[in-house]
Each structure stands twice: as structure tokens, then as C-alpha cells.
Amino acid sequence: MIPLTRNDVEAYVPVTDENGPQQREVEGRDDSSESFSEDCSDLKNMTPRTKRRSVINKENRAKLKIVHTSGARSFQRARALLEKMEALQLQHELEGKSYTEVEIFAEVLGTKAGFVQGLGRSVRSVGSSSSAASVDLSRRLEEARLEIEEMRARQMEYEALLVKRSDMKQTMQEHLQMIEEQQRKKNEELMQMMRCR
Template sequence: MTQLTEWMQSVLRPTHEMVSDISCRLTTLEQKVMDMDSGWKKEIAAVQEAMRKVATGVELFALTQRVVYIEEHLSQIHDVLKISDDNDDDLRGNNCKCTMQRRSAINKENRAKLKIVDTYGTRSFQRAKALLHESEGKSYTEVEIFAEVLGTKAGYVRGLGRSVRSVGSSSSAASVDLSWRLEEARLEIEEMRLDRWNMKRF
């Protein structure tokens, strides 16, 4: 038994030493990687800062060139016109008047070319729509528009299908009145459905 224990210890000792050595090497390697990583981060930050300075320098250079160009252009215009403080306002006023007259003539020509004549003048779209609504007298719901445009089928209620037998052409006044009331009831049902649908949405 003692021999077996000694033999086991002799076999395990190199293994323990090897594992310990590998563990030390891994720890050293991890430390080196962390040091390299922080070094790379510092280098990347330095490169980014340098790029920012270069971009700012390029932008400033372009902006400076633009300002110089504008100043030269303005000085040339000022030399050509030789504007004094006294006649400055008169010159601007005449220039505006000419521009407005030219625009007015162009607008007059364009209005003459229109095929549809705009009779609303300077009214806004909302005001024109309100005036149309006032002239018609009432606003229609979607159901009423649907009924007015498509008309009605005898014996058919939209959304419900066939509900009453169709009325023949030789119907009496009572059956016509009944179909009229049925149509009104159908419209009320559609309005209630629409209201319920709107309530569910909110």
C-alpha cells in the first residue's frame, strides 16, 4: 500500500507542477493582453482626436475661403454701384417695385392659362370648405353618402343581407312606406355600428 501511494504521488507530482506552470503562464498572458488592449485603446483615441482636428481644420479652411470670396464679391458690387447712404433707400425701393411688377405680370399670364378658374381668391382651403358646407346646409355621414350614391335595393340591408322579400312593381302605398321606414332603420343601424366601431377604436 505504501508503495502504491508513493507511486501515485510520483505520478501526480509532475502533473500538478505542469498544471501550476500552465496556470501561471495563462495569468501572465492575460495580463499582457489586457496591457495591449489598453494600449490599443489609447492609440485609437489619439487617432480619433487627430482626425477630429483635421476635419475641423478642413471645415475652417473651406469656410474661410467662402468668407473671403463673399467679401471680395461685395466689395466689387459696392464699387460698381457706388451706393451712398442718401440714395440707398431709393434704389432698393425702385428695385422692389420692378420685381413686384414683373411677378404680377407673370402671375397674370399664368392665371390666363388656367383651364379651371379659381373663384375662391385669397381664401384659405379650410374657409372655402366651410363656405361650401354652409351653402349645402348639412353635412353627410359616410352611411348617408353610401345610400345616396349607390341607391337602395329592395329587400337588402347592407351588412345584414336579405331581410325582407323584394317588393313588386305593383306595390301599394303602404308597402312603399314600409320599405322607406326599413331604409331609415337600416341607416340608423349603420350609424350605430359606426359609433360602436369608433368607440372600440378608442
């Protein structure tokens, strides 16, 4: 039998909060009284050191003003990810696409096989390799499309600069020809004046 942690047993124990007593539901768990008795017997077999540590941890958690359930992720990082998810959802709504929360979680937080970060192992639909691959492929396709658009825009700018340069070169040649012709006319006039004298 696999030893249970305190959190596993608390999943079966009624918890009291502001709304009153509740029964936590855990997916895939047998909630029969036999199973519960077996789980509680593991708690009775805890060493005194483990029991003492459990009491100390419970007291320390009770002292916390803000419950932190993000693991090693800071509040700022969690807030940034939440804002990114909200922005992504808003963007998809504006584009007319419909994404589920699970797909948005998977896109922002990433996926592992059979596990979506932030949602746990209970959500597996997006964790399949084909769905994760399609999310990744669609992201890559979008990036490639944007890159192609940028390259086209740069190419158009470059072609516009070439046309402008060609126009300037032609204008400059015409201007030089005009100056040369004016200079030639002046020279001819000077030559005629000198002949007349």
C-alpha cells in the first residue's frame, strides 16, 4: 500500500470554511469507508517526529496572511502569467476564435505528457501529443507568417528606395545636362562676342 501524505487524507476529510462544511472531491479516489479507514491507519503509524513536524507545519501555515500555492513561482510571475492568459483570451475573442481555458493554460504555461501546469493531472485532453503539437505548430505558423509579412514590408520599402534612387539619379542627370547646355550656350555667346570685336 502506498503511504499517503496529509494532503491526500485531507481530500476525504470534511473541511470547514466561510461557506460551512464541505466534502472535497478527488478524481479517481474511492470514497468508501473501508478505503478511508485504511488511509487513516497510515496516519496512526506516523512516527512522533513526523507528527511533530506536521503540527509545526500546520501552525506555520495558519500564521500566513496570504496563502501561496504557486510553488517556486513568485506572485509577480503568477500575476504576469495571469495577465498574459487574459490578454490571449481577449485576443482570441477579438479574432473570433474560441479557445477553452485548458488550451489557453497549455499555451501560456506549457504542457507535459498527461499534465497541464496549473490544472494538474485531472486535465488530459490538451496533454495529448497531437494537440500539444498542433498548438506548437499553429504558434510556429503564426510566427512564420508574421516574419514573412515583415520581410515583404522590408522588400517593398527597399523597392521604393530603389525607385526613389533611380528617380533622383535621372533628375540629377537632367539637371547636369541642363547646366552643361547653359554653360555651352554661354561659351558660344562669349565666342561670338569675341569674334565680333
